[in-house]
């Protein structure tokens with residue numbers, strides 16, 4: 453009898469620890485920096501303009517291949533970040549102002565409905581804007597579950613100050629902070645102003661993280677995610693003053709995550725996309741983003757890493773030359789015999805060339821790609837990805853093809 457009780461007790465302990473990061477009391481702070489190009493943030497390994505975010509990245513996780521995979525402008529990318537999906541938006545007049553609402557429900561609505569949380573538990577803080585973009589009127593969610601919009605001040609500093617006030621006075625479990633100045637200064641076309649705004653936003657991310665660490669309500673219970681709605685043109689497509697197309701500069705953005713359940717000092721190279729952010733945040737908060745299309749980025753969670761990710765069988769040693777003009781060689785190692793598929797994909801993830809698909813023995817391997825697709829035709833110049841899938845894992849990385857003249 454005693455023996456049986458003991459086993460039950462151990463089982464309860466086990467179950468509790470398995471679900472520990474889904475417990476009540478988990479808090480989240482999501483920071484959006486509008487229009488910062490990856491090459492000036494965590495894509496710049498000299499750490500010149502974002503020293504604070506680099507410092508935080510050392511204690512958390514950064515995703516090196518995070519992309520806006522839809523429209524690279526704010527009015528569509530921000531709703532996509534909220535909704536965990538590329539949602540349609542509809543023009544409307546709300547409280548006397550022309551604005552838009554999103555068709556799909558937002559993470560705010562999922563959160564408040566699933567948690568039965570009052571409006572004061574979910575804040576959206578941004579500068580003063582007359583006609584705010586609205587979440588959804590979805591029949592299952594809608595205005596009853598919108599966040600408390602707190603639209604005050606003019607600058608990112610004002611917004612951060614307001615966020616600190618709200619944290620101190622209301623202690624919401626869910627805080628969304630939107631910094632607009634980087635995009636604005638980027639459009640000025642003045643490099644020093646753009647860089648100055650990035651440095652400010654970076655320091656404000658540091659201020660928010662420090663505030664979390666010094667408040668017992670938030671400390672050790674809060675996950676912070678920092679990302680962008682879009683980047684800016686790379687220098688081959690018009691440069692930093694504009695954005696809005698599909699160039700790598702516009703698409704490539706940062707995703708920084710830190711918190712009690714997030715891996716420390718970890719860089720993930722798996723491709724991830726705008727809709728994955730809110731779905732991952734939903735996983736942290738243990739809510740169901742029922743109509744979202746993104747995926748939870750399970751690779752960033754420490755618990756998952758221990759439980760599900762056995763040591764990867766395949767590792768990529770090099771891809772060279774990269775960029776390439778006629779031929780590039782992918783070298784990889786298999787630690788065990790495994791089924792392997794190695795494919796080249798275009799930007800949207802569509803496979804365009806199968807290099808390997810079959811059983812392989814353990815050892816060092818290599819395969820080359822000559823820039824042709826499955827029909828033997830040369831592909832267009834641009835950014836491609838390889839994906840190497842083995843029994844238990846997938847690894848991916850970027851290959852740039854620039855045809856030799």
Ligand SMILES: [Zn+2]
Pocket residue numbers: 487526635636639695
């Ligand atoms: Zn803009």
Ligand SMILES: [Zn+2]
Pocket residue numbers: 684685686689694695696697698699700701702
């Ligand atoms: Zn562009």
